[in-house]
Amino acid sequence: MPDELISRRQWFALVPMSAAVLAAQQHAHDIMRAAKPAALTVLSSEEAQEIEAITSQIIPTDDSPGAREAGVIHFIDRALATFDSDKRALYTEGMKQTEATRLELFPNSKSIAALQPAEQIRLLEAIDKTEFFDLLRTHTILGFFGNPSYGGNRDLVGWKLIGFEDRFQFSPPFGYYDAEPRQ
Amino acid sequence: MKQFKPSEEVDFLVIGAGAAGGIMAKELSSAGFSVVVLEQGPYLREKDFEHDEIKFTRLDAMTNNMKRQPQTLRKSGAEPAKLQGQKFLQYGRQVGGGSVHFTANYWRLWESDFQQKSRHGSVAGATLADWPITYADLEPYYTKGEEELGVSGLAGANPFESWRSKPYPLPPLPVKSSGVIFERATKQLGLHPFPAPMAILSEPYRGRGACLHCGFCETFGCEVRAKSSTLATVIPMAEKTGRCEIRPDSCTRKIEVDTNGRVTGAVYFDANRREVFQKAKALILCANGSETPRLLLMSKSSRFPQGLANSNGLVGKNLMVDAGYEAFGLFEHPLNEFKSVQTTRAIHDFYEPDPKHGYYGGGGIDARFDFYPASFALSGLPKDAPRWGAEWKAMVARNFTRTLTLLAHATCLPQEKNSITLDPDVKDAWGLPATRVTFDFHPDDRSNMKFLLERQIEILEAAKAQKIWTDTADLALLPHNHLMGTCRMGNDPKTSVVDRYHRAHDVPNLFMVDGSSLVTACCQPTCTIQALAYRAADHIAGEARKAAI
Ligand SMILES: Cc1cc2nc3c(=O)[nH]c(=O)nc-3n(C[C@H](O)[C@H](O)[C@H](O)COP(=O)(O)OP(=O)(O)OC[C@H]3O[C@@H](n4cnc5c(N)ncnc54)[C@H](O)[C@@H]3O)c2cc1C
Ligand code: SF4
Numbered sequence: 001m002p003d004e005l006i007s008r009r010q011w012f013a014l015v016p017m018s019a020a021v022l023a024a025q026q027h028a029h030d031i032m033r034a035a036k037p038a039a040l041t042v043l044s045s046e047e048a049q050e051i052e053a054i055t056s057q058i059i060p061t062d063d064s065p066g067a068r069e070a071g072v073i074h075f076i077d078r079a080l081a082t083f084d085s086d087k088r089a090l091y092t093e094g095m096k097q098t099e100a101t102r103l104e105l106f107p108n109s110k111s112i113a114a115l116q117p118a119e120q121i122r123l124l125e126a127i128d129k130t131e132f133f134d135l136l137r138t139h140t141i142l143g144f145f146g147n148p149s150y151g152g153n154r155d156l157v158g159w160k161l162i163g164f165e166d167r168f169q170f171s172p173p174f175g176y177y178d179a180e181p182r183q
Numbered sequence: 184m185k186q187f188k189p190s191e192e193v194d195f196l197v198i199g200a201g202a203a204g205g206i207m208a209k210e211l212s213s214a215g216f217s218v219v220v221l222e223q224g225p226y227l228r229e230k231d232f233e234h235d236e237i238k239f240t241r242l243d244a245m246t247n248n249m250k251r252q253p254q255t256l257r258k259s260g261a262e263p264a265k266l267q268g269q270k271f272l273q274y275g276r277q278v279g280g281g282s283v284h285f286t287a288n289y290w291r292l293w294e295s296d297f298q299q300k301s302r303h304g305s306v307a308g309a310t311l312a313d314w315p316i317t318y319a320d321l322e323p324y325y326t327k328g329e330e331e332l333g334v335s336g337l338a339g340a341n342p343f344e345s346w347r348s349k350p351y352p353l354p355p356l357p358v359k360s361s362g363v364i365f366e367r368a369t370k371q372l373g374l375h376p377f378p379a380p381m382a383i384l385s386e387p388y389r390g391r392g393a394c395l396h397c398g399f400c401e402t403f404g405c406e407v408r409a410k411s412s413t414l415a416t417v418i419p420m421a422e423k424t425g426r427c428e429i430r431p432d433s434c435t436r437k438i439e440v441d442t443n444g445r446v447t448g449a450v451y452f453d454a455n456r457r458e459v460f461q462k463a464k465a466l467i468l469c470a471n472g473s474e475t476p477r478l479l480l481m482s483k484s485s486r487f488p489q490g491l492a493n494s495n496g497l498v499g500k501n502l503m504v505d506a507g508y509e510a511f512g513l514f515e516h517p518l519n520e521f522k523s524v525q526t527t528r529a530i531h532d533f534y535e536p537d538p539k540h541g542y543y544g545g546g547g548i549d550a551r552f553d554f555y556p557a558s559f560a561l562s563g564l565p566k567d568a569p570r571w572g573a574e575w576k577a578m579v580a581r582n583f584t585r586t587l588t589l590l591a592h593a594t595c596l597p598q599e600k601n602s603i604t605l606d607p608d609v610k611d612a613w614g615l616p617a618t619r620v621t622f623d624f625h626p627d628d629r630s631n632m633k634f635l636l637e638r639q640i641e642i643l644e645a646a647k648a649q650k651i652w653t654d655t656a657d658l659a660l661l662p663h664n665h666l667m668g669t670c671r672m673g674n675d676p677k678t679s680v681v682d683r684y685h686r687a688h689d690v691p692n693l694f695m696v697d698g699s700s701l702v703t704a705c706c707q708p709t710c711t712i713q714a715l716a717y718r719a720a721d722h723i724a725g726e727a728r729k730a731a732i
Contacts, residue, residue, distance in 0.1 A: 175360035176516030
């Protein structure tokens, strides 16, 4: 039975749970998905542009959306305002170092955002062993693949990319091998 | 729900509403006794169990948190213990404890597990011992747990499992692609795959619905109560008796004793950090293999200067944790392992330690997937893959649905030097001494993990995985979920902390019933912890009726 065919009514029959609880859960889910990114709170728009330029090389835009379209920068801003507020100093220091590395590599450049993509990649290669890069990579990934309620993963681009679906229910067969006739 | 005044002397004060504590609460209140359960964590309900990877796996919405409850770690007593960025000991921290977010692998021990010392002799550097009870003593309670909580599995499918008086109450969960691949490959190698026994309902059972295969299972709570946590099963039963109060947000800091050395109750911080003393006739400590010894060590008094129940100095020692490496395989077609429960097939062919190996150790292997989207993107690709950029992105996109893990669940030898003590310097958010862990694996544990990893790779080769890779990072530095052995049970008060019925050798009205009681490491401990709780409750209720506590 394809998953879609399990109606909500059938689901009620399967799960002894009040309609109110179900409605509340669905509501929470819908809100999560519809969440609009807020304005920046911690990062200045200049900082945000520079950081976004890096995240857009960590998860680039190609034939599918990348960190930029996913709104990863809004996730980062929110993380630094809330659960990772103790990481702000690491960001400030890390960006300072990264700008310095940029000037070493490209002495006449104005900003990371203004570099050519190939130059940005060279810059990332120069910093990708640092603690700051690890943190930025982690944040970029969390923003891209985490729940949209945190400001990133807009339109579920992260989940669509990898074929992940967030549902309350699936039914077998789940994948190719358990669908094959059993020997 | 019944509420008691702290000044009211209840029959039993249970500390920790987890896998064991929930059962103690239900059994003792059903037997007619008044029970208060102090749980440090919140009382979360099904509606709180969102599908939110960040909240539940990174922000510790349901687990101990290193900012609130720091841990320090060292490999031996000769080194200074260092404050850790990531936790070493992880556990569920809410009503239901670890049973709420556990993967729900529900393996009984084998008959031979209870006599490892007699069967294999001593192991240098380890304190391997026989249990003071046998499989036959525990079997009725394994059966009771499986029936009351709801466990899915197929009796007899594992040719190595010990005898059982009843089949599983529910048939196995539907096999996943990882299970099909694993089953074919292991059979080809002459091994004996079987449907993983899971504390998850494959069919509606006793008023609860079947698993809907949502996939947010390990490290998440079940929104539809299909996972057989104590929160979904025995805790509501305890509350219904009208004799049991579950008191959340109550962080116990000390167990008090009178001049006769009997427990009188416990002091805890309530949600507003006020100190409250709850009076009780007897106390059952179910705070897990990490917090139970810590609380005993914090409960020093003039009568018990080394900590409560610790006259022989063994409280906190013999810490054992989960062991076993991961091997990964990439397959041609989508497995979609993000759906449904983590694991559906396992083998026990290498479970019993084999003297021919020249070391002590054994374990099971299962096929599984414990990644979620972000954790997969962070660390799910082969070691030689790029870490960012277009090529990395394309690999994450392709591999997420095509990757599976083979995980070994291996033995961990008990050693006295592996311990939980109180950190002399670091304090937690309540101003209490932080947990200091001293831990390293026994050389035999490491040989065993290596042997099992070779078997895992063979299985992936037989499965014709397109790519195979492993993770052999030092497990003595990584987080662990199975916390065992720190108040081991035994007949001899010189070499154990509790007796065969979990009563503290030193204190007549104190019982420790949780992962701390285990004498040897269980590859999946919760099934045994819960069977022990049913058995202990039976005995303790009997003793209370005879006024023998
Ligand atoms: C991610 C994960 C996956 C797991 N998967 C499996 C699996 O597949 N199979 C398996 O067998 N096991 C698994 N486990 C382990 C399982 O969760 C534990 O073995 C089990 O919960 C231990 O039971 P317990 O009763 O000893 O303690 P717990 O269930 O940990 O309960 C202890 C309770 O005491 C509370 N407490 C502690 N200190 C205090 C205090 N001072 N005051 C008040 N309350 C306190 C805690 O908050 C907790 O709720 C897993 C664990 C994790 C974290
Ligand atoms: S996979 Fe099944 S048991 Fe696990 S959380 Fe989802 S519905 Fe519950």
